[in-house]
Amino acid sequence: MGLFTKLLSLAGVDVASLDALTLFRWVALLLFTRWMFTTLYKWKFSPTAKVPGPWFAGLGSFDFYFRLFSDKNYQVIHERHLQYGPVIRMGTRMVSISDGKLAKELLSTHRYRKPAAKYRDIFQVLLPNIFTTADPDFHRQRKRLLMPAFTWPTLRRMEETITGxxxxxxxxxxxxxxxxxQPFSVNLSTEFLGLTFDVIMRLAFGESLNLIQDNDSEVFGWFGSLLRYMVITRTFSFLKDKPVPYLPMVHQGYLSKRNVVALALRKIRERQAYLATLDRSDPKVEVPQDVLQIMLDAQDPETGANLNTEQVASEAIVQMVAGTDTTSLALCWTVYAILRHPSCGERVINEVLTEFPLHAANESDIIEYDHVKARLPYLTAVIQESLRVYPPVASSLARVVPKGGLTTGEHFLPAGCTVSFSPYAINRSPLMWSQPEEFVPERWLAPEAEMDPGCKVGTLSFLSGPRACIGRNLALMEIHVTIANLIRHFHWEFAEPRFADLEPSEHVMLHVKDNEFRVKFTPRTPELLS
Structure with a gap:
């Protein structure tokens, strides 16, 4: 109180004569004045003060929380880029970039690190992992151990497990x-989440929960609660890892987190116990072909290090968290795009049914990924365009400016500032794309000389550079195979007219509004072979 007493004395106030309430009011006024002065000073003189953007972007955290709770953060950022340009002010020490070339250049190196606290607070469930770490050396070492599980040769060997x-x-x-x-309708938000959940559970935990058949599983509820918990503690980090019974949603998330960790550790120890019964020196002995086995067997070629049980659990959990919603949302938005654009839908359906007609003799066959890529180029273009227009992770991929700062155009950002990339804004930037707001799969099939600059640079739907999504190949396999086979077996249409105009809603990822997207399916009649 000594400083406040001196300030009040300088203002001619006799502190000794004040009652407690009056003194409190004076202290509150001084605190407010100090906060106001600091805020205005940062607004006017911070490193981003001269970067274009709305005037209120430099006024502390108000703008951030407004965008966050509006569920339209992706759209607000995109509209601001259209108004103010490819580099805009997002805070006193943060800018957003919608220039795809610049974004990929910055992401091509480990120099621009993730903000350590942000990713640790949101996504670290057990131990540091490949997703949460900001340490380049840790990331390189962990990637050497995990990447073999997600290469195309490995995924092809596991494809029957994945489709199974x-x-x-x-x-x-x-x-x-x-x-x-007879036709039937389902909520694809639920169905696709069950599909991606079962795939990751089978690969990373060694056992599918058959959520496609029964999505009322307790474990399904744990992960849903955990994701909500992550969203809440993203903003209110002081609530993380604390039992708070007076906040039911937070407390349930806390308990679910503990349950998920216990589940992961139990499944890993069950696999370790099973492996202990095998004579792996016998070439006839077969071990499971999945990501869990690869993580348990992994050995760093440079250091000889292995992953211990808790490290494997941490990586398995983050694969579940990062690899279920993202892929299921990509599937939802791809189906929506096909139905929303009838000419595209007609062309992709004709392509699939021409290349892979459904006969009674092959009705149980699955169109495999390599066949999709080799014989269904338009479907591949549709999926690429869907990922461009509706990236599952739409905004706020942040990196910290390293020592030496960053000069972009006429603006200089000192070390410690944050640059943020919005895949939604980058994927729809008129600097990179013709007809950026339109769904045009044909852009991906054009001769290279006629391609949009964005097609050559690529989207940020799976990020880019050394920190690009490690599960990208798995996600693409799931999307291509699932969409191709659904087209082959069923006719689709919107279950109700209201689903023909879906409104995206951003809660970390680009969800469909209220997680409801109902589609009516009618089975195709197999042709008879002559």
Whole structure:
């Protein structure tokens, strides 16, 4: 109180004569004045003061929280870029960039690190992992151990496991719902989340929970609660890792987090116990072909290090958190785009049914990923365009400016400032794309000389550079195989007219509004072979 007493004395106030309430009011006024002065000073003289943007972007955290709780952060950022340019002010020490070339240049190196506290506070469930770490050396070492699980040769060996946990049971469920060939409707938000959940559970935990058939599983609820907990503690980090019974949603998330960790550790120890019963020196002995096994067997070629049980659990959990919603949302938005644009839908359906006609003799066959890529170029273009227009992670991919600062155009940002990349804004930037707001799969099929600059640079839907999404190949395999086989087996249409105009809602990822997207499916009649 000594400083406040001196300030009040300088203002001619006799502190000794003040009652407690009056003194409190004076102290509150001085605190408010100090806060106001500091805020205005930063607004006028911070490193981003001369960067274009709305005047209120430099006024502390108000703008951030407004965007965050509006569920339209992705749209607000995109509209500001259209108004103010490719580099805009987002805070006193933060800018957003919508220039795809510059974004990829900055992401091509480990020099621009993740903000350590932000990613640790949101996504670190157990131990530091490949996603949460800001340490380049840790990331390189962990990537050497994990990347072999997600290469194309490995995924091709695991493809039957992947489709056996995902696409096959989904098709079986849908055919069972279509009694006597009758149409039926389902909420694809739920169905696709069950599919991606089962695939990751089978690969990273060693066991599918069959959520495609029963999405009321307790474990499903744990992960849903954990994701909500992450969203809340992203903003209110002081609530993380604390039991708070008076806040039911936070407390349930806290308990779910503990349950998820216990589940991961139990599944890993079950696999370790099973492996202990095998004579792996016998070439006839077969071990499971999945990501969990690869993580348990992984050995760093440079250091000889292995992952211990808790490290494997931490990586398995983050694969579940990062690899389920993102892929299921990509599937939802791809189906939506096909239905929303009938000419595109007609072309992609004709392509699939021409290349892979459904016959009674091959009705149980699955169109495999390599066949999709080799024989269905328009479907591939549709998926690429869907990922451009509706990136599952739409905004706020942040990096910290390193020592030496960053000069972009006429603006200089000193070390410690944050640059943020919005895939939604970059993927729709008129600097990179013709008809940026339109759904045009043909842009991906044009001769290279006629391609949009954005097609050559690529989207940021899976990020870029050394920190690009490690599960990108798995996600692409799931999306291509699932969409191709659903087209082959079923006719689609919106279940109700209201679903023809879906409104995205951003809660960390680009969800469909209220997580409801109902589509009516009618089974196709297999052709008879002559």
């Amino acid at each position: 946990a995902g696409t096959r049971p989904l098709l079986a469920k849908f055919h069972a719902l279509a009694q006597n060939g």
